[in-house]
Amino acid sequence: MRVAMLFGPAGPxxxxxWLxxxxxxxxxxxxxxxxxxSLPPVPGLPYAGRDPELPHRYEVVTAAGQHLTARRIMALLRLEAAECGRLDVLHAHAPCADVTVPWLARAARIPYVLTTGGPPLLGRLARRRAARLHESAxxxxxxxHPVDAEALPRVPARARIHQDPVRVAVTGGAEDWDELVHAFAEAHARDARLRLQVIGELPGPRGRDELLHDLAHADLFATARAWDLTALDALCCGTPVVGPxxxxxxxxxxxLPYHRPAALAAEARRRFGTAAVGARLATAYAEACAGAYADASASASGRA
Incomplete structure (x- = not known):
């Protein structure tokens, strides 16, 4: 099974x-x-870059028009097929998937799988585009979002809530900062042990390590967002999450067993780890290929 996974400028x-x-x-x-x-250019494709250490990892410069970008991606798909054999499935991620994915799948003559799980879409146009992506998938x-369990720290042995002070970790963001501050102020008025700890992920591996360390040693993680990837990290570190x-x-x-940090971390890692997400992807890939084979057989029968 060969899968081409597409990532847009907006994520995931x-x-x-995911890879x-x-x-x-x-x-x-x-x-x-x-x-x-940021990668060395591909010979003959000046708009595309290739990782010299991971030759199946590419970058493509976005063009002024979405269909031009899709044609550039199509050129990379042809290159991969010529070098290593036919690709079986395209994999895109909603809500940041490009609206040209259905065209790209038809041009490459392979099915595409769409994974969803991010924040809800706002606006009629965005929802209409998402509907078209869903219909053609x-x-x-x-x-x-999968969480790489190998990158997570050990769950520290600690007594939650029964210690003083109680550290409440939050990630600062302009869109939800006011709501978090007011919520913490109300909670602090009821329990003076609470301490607010603002954390964040800086660029690079060190920044992620520091974020995970702060999450693992916090007593609670609070978020006001409908979807927060850091909340998954917190659960996998054995830290309970308070959210909307x-x-x-x-x-x-x-x-999830919130009252036991080690059990919470173990269950969250089992549920959100790369192996668990990969197993569900395997089923989706197989179903997509089976459907494409059935469609091709029906078309051949019709022509006969």
Whole structure:
């Protein structure tokens, strides 16, 4: 099974984790649309870059028109097919998937799989575009973002809530900062042990390590967002999450053992780890290929 995974300029976050999850069940080609190349250019394709250490990882410079960008991606798909054999499935991520993905799948004559699980779409036009993507997909899979368990720290032995002070970690963001501050002020008025700790992920591996360390040693993680990838990280570090009654968060956190940090971390890592997400992707890829084979057989029968 060979899969081409497409990443847009808007995400999803941490594409490497998606590549690792899909890589547990398939040979994966990663193509990221970027404003400017950071990789050496591909001979004959000046708008595309290729990782010299990971030759199946590409960048393609976005063009002024979406269909021109799609044609550039198509050129990379042809290059991969010529070098290593036919690709079986395209994989795009909603809500940041490009509207040209259906055209790209038809041009390459392979089905595409769409994974969803990010924040809800706002605006009629955005929802209409998402509907077209869903209608043309061979399979649509609601999945949380995979979390690379190997990158997570050990769960520290600590007594939660029964210690003083109680550290409440938040990630600062302009869109939800006011709501978080007011919520914490109300909680602090009821329990003076609470301390607010603002954390964030700086660029580079060190920044991620520091974020995970802060999450693992916090007593609670609070978010006001309907979907927050850091909330998944917190759960995998054994840290309970307090957030809005939003479907994405509720579904992700349902039935997790919050009262035991080690058990919470183990169950969250089992549920959101790259192997678990990869297993669900394998089913979607197989269904997409089976559907494409059935369609091709029906077309051949009709011509006969």
């Amino acid at each position: 976050q941490r594409p490497v984790d 690792k999850a899909a890589g547990t069940v398939a040979d994966v080609v990663g193509i990221a649309s970027v404003p400017a190349l 061979a399979a649509v899979l609601a999945l949380p 009654d939003a479907p994405a968060l509720v579904q992700a956190a349902a039935a």
